[in-house]
Amino acid sequence: MTGLDTGRIDPRIVRVITALALTVSILIMVALPAAYFIAARVSITATLQARAGSAANVMTEFVTRNPDHWVYENARITGRLVPFTEAVAPKHWRILDRTGAQVATLGTPATKPAITVSQPIYDSGVVAGAVEVSRSISDVLAWTVFLAVIGTALAGGSFLLLRTLPLRLLAESMERLERLQALERERVAQLAQASKLAQLGELATGMAHELNQPLTAITLAAQNAMKQLERGALDAPSLAARLDRILQMARRASTVIDHMRIFGRMDGEASAPITLAAAVRGARDLLAFKLERHRVRVVDTLPPDLPPVVGQAVPLEQVLVNLIANACDAYGEPPADADAPPRLIAIAAAATEGWVCLTVRDEAGGIPPDILPRIFAPFFTTKPVGQGTGLGLSISYGIINDMGGTLAAESANGSTTFVITLPAGPRDNRPAGPVSDLPAPPAGPAG
Ligand SMILES: Nc1ncnc2c1ncn2[C@@H]1O[C@H](COP(=O)(O)OP(=O)(O)O)[C@@H](O)[C@H]1O
Ligand SMILES: [Mg+2]
Incomplete structure (x- = not known):
């Protein structure tokens, strides 16, 4: 009716605003003519009463002087009444005796509907008759109807205004809010991606090392085959064995690269059940080099019957990469003593009614109490410039939050x-194996 798109506004708000606008409009529609009618009626009645009262006083005096034959003094009574009749609206005057019979009259009878007021005439304190004056109120009714029409038009207008204006303002501010939210989501996604790329940068060193192993193995296998070929000692079975080794190592290398590629791409996967064990394994693989360099061992004790969680595999893996990397950083440089026991990161999980709880624990010294409340804030870091972005935990917090968790x-x-x-x-629907599209870790042994 108003051409207003209320689609995105809560229907309850639309109903409340519509009801309020309707109430105010009906009040305007009814109140205007009703107030006029009541005021006009009260004022006319008061005027008539005052005039009839004065006339009754004059008549009382007349009757007191002519107690026996006042009822026959029609002409004189009329004469006495004349001064009271000069009024704007036509009035009908009647003088009645004590039985109610008409003694005198002045003016034409008022057309219905009319207001009639009566005041007593006394003779020595006893009611001897009455002055009765009537006035038609058809003009008041006409005005009332006119005002009702105007009131209806005003009510219609105010209904449109009272309903449309707040709803439009509401729709506008919601639209603005949605735009801001979209911007915010985009910004968060970009930050998440930036933080992931920062992690990838660090992981790249490890990955280069990881790739070096299969490449060395491939080179060795090829060189051996070449030598045998030159010596004329390359038979079919040993060629097949060399080629098989080359294939295995190439697959291993491409698995490593795939994992990094998938981890690094902008997320957009659909939500699916994820087994936590697969996510932990993926994160460990990505961090294998860093773990080795810091001489940190991950010990995970995930129960095999753990229910899956629903979400995207890459972001969850990103969270675990960040938690494990933070723990490695907290342990710092490896001890000089090569025989020192490895430092541990314990990953455990448990399922309680409807929830899965995963803990990542280290013994690297703890977080000081004054820092603990700030670690999830974006850009909070205690690491030197170039080593920490301060985004890891804040992004991780957002990712887990988006998955409905904490x-x-x-x-x-x-x-x-x-x-x-x-x-x-x-x-x-629990799948048998890992459901993430992350490739499985390298299958064959190195070397
Ligand atoms: N396991 C941990 N042990 C000690 N301090 C930690 C640990 N995890 C996180 N922190 C603290 O939280 C801060 C923020 O971590 P994070 O958001 O991942 O950013 P960044 O790793 O880039 O510093 C770290 O700089 C560190 O001070
Ligand atoms: Mg971090």
Whole structure:
């Protein structure tokens, strides 16, 4: 009716605003003519009463002087009444005796509807008759109807205004909010991607090392085959063995590259059930080099019957990469003593009613209590420039939040535990193996 798109506004708000606008409009429609009618009636009645009262006083005096034959003094009574009749609206005057019979009259009878007022005439304190004056109120009714028409038009206008204006303002501000939210989402996605690329930069060193192994193996196998060929000692079975080794190593290399490529791409996968064990394995693979360099060992004890969680595999892996990398950073440079026991990151999980809880724990010294409340803030880092972006935990927090879960940190007695709580996915559809599209870790042994 108003050409207003209320589609995105909560229907309850639309209903409340419509009801309020309707109420105000009906009040305007009814109040205007009703107020006029009541005021006009009260004022006319008061005027008539005042005039009839004065006339009754004059008549009382007349009757007191002519108690016996006043009822026959028609002409004189009329004469006395004349001064009261000069009024704007025509009035009908009647003088009645005590029985109610008409003694005198002045003016034409008022057309219905009319207001009639009567005041007593006394003779020595006893009611001897009455002055009765009537006035038609058809003009008042006509005005009332006219005002009702105007009131209806005003009500219609105010209904449109009162309903459309707030709804339009609301729709506009919601649109603005949605635009801001879209911008914010885009910004967060870009930050997440930036932080992931920063992680990738660090992982690249490890990956180069990881790729070096299969490439060396491929080179060795090819060189051996060449030598045998030159010596004329290359038979078909040993050629097949060399080629098989080359293939294996090439596959291993491409698995490593695929994993990095998938981890690095802008996320856009659909939500699917993810097994936490696969995500932990993926994160460990990506961080294999860093773990080795810091002499840190990941010990994970995930129960095999853990329900899956629902979401995107890459972002979840990104969270785990960040938590494990943070723990490595917290352990710092490896001990000089090569025989020192490896430092541990313990990853455990448990399922409680409808939820899966994953903990990542290290013994690297803990987070000071004054820092703990700030670690999830964007850009908060205690690492030197170039080493920390301060985005990892804030992005991780957002990712877990988007999955409907929570990420929290506890730190005491030199150990730090990050607790990820996620809603458990449907157990029935639970796939047998890893469901993420991340390639499985390298199959064959190195070398
Ligand atoms: N396991 C941990 N042990 C000690 N401090 C940690 C740990 N994890 C995170 N922190 C602290 O939280 C800060 C923020 O971490 P994060 O958001 O990942 O950013 P960044 O790793 O780039 O510094 C780190 O700089 C560090 O001070
Ligand atoms: Mg970090």
